Amino acid sequence: MTPLMFVVVSTVAVALIFDIINGFHDAANSIATVVSTRVLSPRVAVLWAAFFNFVAMFVFAPKVADTIAKIVKIDGTDTVYVYVVLAGLLGAIIWDLLTWWLGLPTSSSHALIGGVAGAGLAYKGMDVIRWENIWKTVKFIPLAPLIGLVIGFVVMIGVYWLFRRWRPNEVDRFFRKGQLLSAALYSLGHGGNDAQKTMGVIMALLIAGGLMKPDTKLTLTNWNTLWIILACHAAMGLGTAFGGWRIVKTMGMKITKLKPVGGFCAETAGATTLFMATHMGIPVSTTHTITGAIVGVGATNKLSGIKWGVAERIVWAWLFTIPASGLVAAGCFYVMKALHIGF
Numbered sequence: 001m002t003p004l005m006f007v008v009v010s011t012v013a014v015a016l017i018f019d020i021i022n023g024f025h026d027a028a029n030s031i032a033t034v035v036s037t038r039v040l041s042p043r044v045a046v047l048w049a050a051f052f053n054f055v056a057m058f059v060f061a062p063k064v065a066d067t068i069a070k071i072v073k074i075d076g077t078d079t080v081y082v083y084v085v086l087a088g089l090l091g092a093i094i095w096d097l098l099t100w101w102l103g104l105p106t107s108s109s110h111a112l113i114g115g116v117a118g119a120g121l122a123y124k125g126m127d128v129i130r131w132e133n134i135w136k137t138v139k140f141i142p143l144a145p146l147i148g149l150v151i152g153f154v155v156m157i158g159v160y161w162l163f164r165r166w167r168p169n170e171v172d173r174f175f176r177k178g179q180l181l182s183a184a185l186y187s188l189g190h191g192g193n194d195a196q197k198t199m200g201v202i203m204a205l206l207i208a209g210g211l212m213k214p215d216t217k218l219t220l221t222n223w224n225t226l227w228i229i230l231a232c233h234a235a236m237g238l239g240t241a242f243g244g245w246r247i248v249k250t251m252g253m254k255i256t257k258l259k260p261v262g263g264f265c266a267e268t269a270g271a272t273t274l275f276m277a278t279h280m281g282i283p284v285s286t287t288h289t290i291t292g293a294i295v296g297v298g299a300t301n302k303l304s305g306i307k308w309g310v311a312e313r314i315v316w317a318w319l320f321t322i323p324a325s326g327l328v329a330a331g332c333f334y335v336m337k338a339l340h341i342g343f
Contacts, residue, residue: 004079008209011086012202016235018093019198022108023053023239024100034183034267039176039260045183046241052184053191054237057229060192062218063281067133068200071113072120074208081208083336084123085201088116091329095321106318107285111325112197113137116204118326122333137283141318144273144284145292152269152296159265160300175260182267187240189274190286195236197283202228262297269293288318 001009031045040048074081092108092115099106113134120128163171199218203225206212218225270286270293277284 004082004209007082007086008205008211011082011089011205014086014089014093015198015201015205016231018089018096018108018112018201019195019232019235020239020242021093021096021100022194022198023050023236024242031183031187034179034263036263039179039263040183048180048183049187049190050237050241052187053195053240054233056188056191056195057220057233059188060196060278062196062199062229064193064196064278064283065200065203065218067137067281067283068112068116068197069203069207070130070200071116071133072204073128073130074204075214076207076210076212079209080123082205083341084119084333085116085205085208087119087122087333087336088112088329089201090332091115091118091325091327094328095325099321106321107287109194109197109283109285110137110141110318110321112201113283114322114325115329116201117322118329119333121326122330138322140277140282140284141288144277144288145295147273147276148269148289148292149296149299151272152266152293153300155269156262156265156297156300159261163261172260175264178264179260179267182264182271185271186267186274186290189271189278191233191236193274193278193284194286195232196278198232198235199228202232266290266293266297269296285318 031040031042031049034040034048035042035045072081072084089112092111095106095111095115096108117129117134163174166174203212203216203218207214207216212224216225218229220226220229267290270290273289273293274284274286277289
């Protein structure tokens with residue numbers, strides 16, 4: 001095995017580790033409401049979410065993967081980009097682990113985008129970045145939670161009206177069953193959007209290493225790309241199965257208190273937003289989406305029921321994610337360069 005091939009294989013392994021970390025870092029997004037409403041125990045909830053994370057590969061076309069693969073301009077003629085991708089991954093992983101330890105539900109998606117962009121900037125400056133892909137992602141930083149918030153608010157109001165003559169215990173019993181469906185849909189959207197981000201990174205890596213043509217398309221019918229899809233969804237499901245209880249507490253219990261009907265509406269709103277974004281090929285933050293949906297549902301009761309201090313802390317973490325992970329990734333790239341790794 002040549003040194004370059006060893007680095008490519010090792011970086012694929014790092015990418016899949018990132019996918020596992022993404023799974024347990026973002027597990028809370030899929031299960032926060034179903035756990036906080038006591039419909040499922042944390043252990044059962046993460047297994048439920050992990051299954052639907054995996055089967056998402058049969059539902060969504062890999063449009064998000066294509067966006068991620070094209071953050072940096074890679075044509076397969078410069079193998080240094082293999083190390084750019086590796087540095088980007090390391091930046092994202094370090095930031096993800098730090099925020100996971102602090103219990104902050106930041107975006108693994110934005111950490112990955114910031115990491116790859118930061119490493120690319122460190123190598124060749126502004127011209128190497130495909131800014132249109134960065135921009136359409138950045139636009140959804142405020143849009144994803146706002147869309148989730150509006151849909152969550154509207155769905156909750158609609159449910160209040162449709163079930164206004166039902167007794168509270170009947171509503172509670174009905175939506176306890178309904179939350180199994182809404183949690184499944186949200187986990188499906190989570191797996192569809194997030195697993196594709198790692199798929200895109202691996203595609204960029206293989207193109208940079210000259211092992212795949214730049215115009216190669218990810219598809220389940222192509223044996224050369226099937227393993228990428230299977231591996232990324234399996235890693236995402238495995239990571240979700242490990243769970244992330246620190247962030248579950250923030251997402252499901254500290255922002256606002258939810259009943260099963262509220263959990264159903266929040267998950268439905270989040271799933272709708274994720275399905276739309278994945279169809280459009282936009283790598284959004286599942287954290288942003290479910291947080292907005294939870295706030296929208298909580299706002300139908302009373303604004304004082306939402307703990308805005310926690311929400312504000314989360315927002316600050318969002319704002320810092322792309323530049324912070326970019327700086328860490330740039331630092332990793334400069335260390336590789338100083339040690340003459342790949343140069």
